[in-house]
Amino acid sequence: MMDPSKLLRPTELGLYCEAGDFFVDPWRPVPRAVVTHAHADHACWGCGRYLTSNEGRRVLQVRMGHEAIVDSVEFGESVDLNGVKVSLHPAGHILGSSQVRLEYRGEIWVVSGDYKVEPDATCSPFEAVRCHTFVTESTFGLPIYRWPSQQAIFDEINAWWRSNRDAGKASLLLGYALGKSQRLLSGLDPSIGPILTHGAVEKLNRAYREGGIDLPPTAYAGTATKGKSWAGVMVVAPPSAHGTPWARKFAPVSTGIASGWMTIRGTRRRKALDRGFILSDHVDWPGLLGSVDATGASRVLVTHGYTSVVVKWLEEKGLQAEVLATRYEGERDDGGGEAGDLGEGDLGETITLGEVSNEVQIALDGEGESETEDDA
Numbered sequence: 001m002m003d004p005s006k007l008l009r010p011t012e013l014g015l016y017c018e019a020g021d022f023f024v025d026p027w028r029p030v031p032r033a034v035v036t037h038a039h040a041d042h043a044c045w046g047c048g049r050y051l052t053s054n055e056g057r058r059v060l061q062v063r064m065g066h067e068a069i070v071d072s073v074e075f076g077e078s079v080d081l082n083g084v085k086v087s088l089h090p091a092g093h094i095l096g097s098s099q100v101r102l103e104y105r106g107e108i109w110v111v112s113g114d115y116k117v118e119p120d121a122t123c124s125p126f127e128a129v130r131c132h133t134f135v136t137e138s139t140f141g142l143p144i145y146r147w148p149s150q151q152a153i154f155d156e157i158n159a160w161w162r163s164n165r166d167a168g169k170a171s172l173l174l175g176y177a178l179g180k181s182q183r184l185l186s187g188l189d190p191s192i193g194p195i196l197t198h199g200a201v202e203k204l205n206r207a208y209r210e211g212g213i214d215l216p217p218t219a220y221a222g223t224a225t226k227g228k229s230w231a232g233v234m235v236v237a238p239p240s241a242h243g244t245p246w247a248r249k250f251a252p253v254s255t256g257i258a259s260g261w262m263t264i265r266g267t268r269r270r271k272a273l274d275r276g277f278i279l280s281d282h283v284d285w286p287g288l289l290g291s292v293d294a295t296g297a298s299r300v301l302v303t304h305g306y307t308s309v310v311v312k313w314l315e316e317k318g319l320q321a322e323v324l325a326t327r328y329e330g331e332r333d334d335g336g337g338e339a340g341d342l343g344e345g346d347l348g349e350t351i352t353l354g355e356v357s358n359e360v361q362i363a364l365d366g367e368g369e370s371e372t373e374d375d376a
């Protein structure tokens with residue numbers, strides 16, 4: 001009989017629940033996947049069946065294709081998968097993002113997926129769920145990451161847009177197509193000027209609006225032609241649009257990016273970026289520690305990010321903590337590709353809490369120019 005303290009284990013295909021014969025956020029196609037959210041490093045194309053939240057069903061279907069078989073449940077509703085009780089609870093990361101609660105023979109696990117505890121008008125707020133074992137991400141698991149208030153950031157963005165307009169320029173705001181873009185849109189003040197979007201963003205806006213999320217009016221910028229005046233227009237696009245002919249046609253344009261990495265980077269290492277705004281859909285350091293506390297978990301397994309730093313911190317607080325190796329990538333929305341360049345867990349393996357300044361330096365040095373479509 002399976003040991004319930006090993007309710008999930010990493011395999012070649014992903015995190016496997018043997019008792020229930022399913023995977024949580026597998027990285028390869030499997031027959032049965034329980035999916036926390038639709039970002040590419042958590043939702044793998046080609047699975048036999050997906051289980052996700054009702055709130056997330058549309059965006060997952062858009063991402064996985066119309067052929068994909070997507071089952072969905074309400075937050076908090078339990079389903080029985082071969083004797084394992086499974087329920088989904090809001091993670092506050094993007095529309096529909098869930099934590100997965102597993103219960104088997106009295107043992108309770110919660111897998112956070114990606115999560116944040118800051119307010120976000122475009123998804124249900126994070127709910128702490130009591131459990132024995134909590135699986136947490138650690139994308140921003142260093143004490144230097146503490147998010148400013150969302151309203152302060154939205155105010156900065158709107159002030160930047162207004163001053164660009166007054167200077168006769170367009171504003172190009174970069175953020176990941178799924179989640180970050182819609183959160184940015186929810187904070188824009190449409191009285192400043194018209195809002196245009198990149199096609200990748202507009203496609204998901206539609207899914208968000210169909211899901212009942214209120215976004216300001218937007219228009220697809222695809223048909224925009226060169227030579228027209230774009231003064232005062234706000235354009236929201238994924239980071240991969242940066243530096244492309246498509247982006248250049250909005251000239252004269254001021255370009256900004258919204259990312260948690262702006263905490264340490266500012267804009268100084270990014271060519272031709274005028275502004276960096278600190279806005280992340282991942283949990284910051286105080287949020288991570290507070291969430292671990294709120295679960296009451298005695299054991300914490302730490303995935304993608306500064307895994308070993310977080311493990312060490314939790315151990316010092318008397319918890320049982322371990323690194324859980326996964327292929328999740330964390331936030332790559334500035335196109336810097338930390339996770340890609342440095343590898344999941346690489347930093348955490350060699351850095352201790354006393355060496356945080358070195359870590360920041362390594363993160364800076366590790367910045368590459370790779371672009372990826374996903375994860376805000």
Ligand SMILES: [Zn+2]
Nearest residue numbers: 114328329330
């Ligand atoms: Zn992730």
Ligand SMILES: [Zn+2]
Nearest residue numbers: 039114375376
């Ligand atoms: Zn994500």
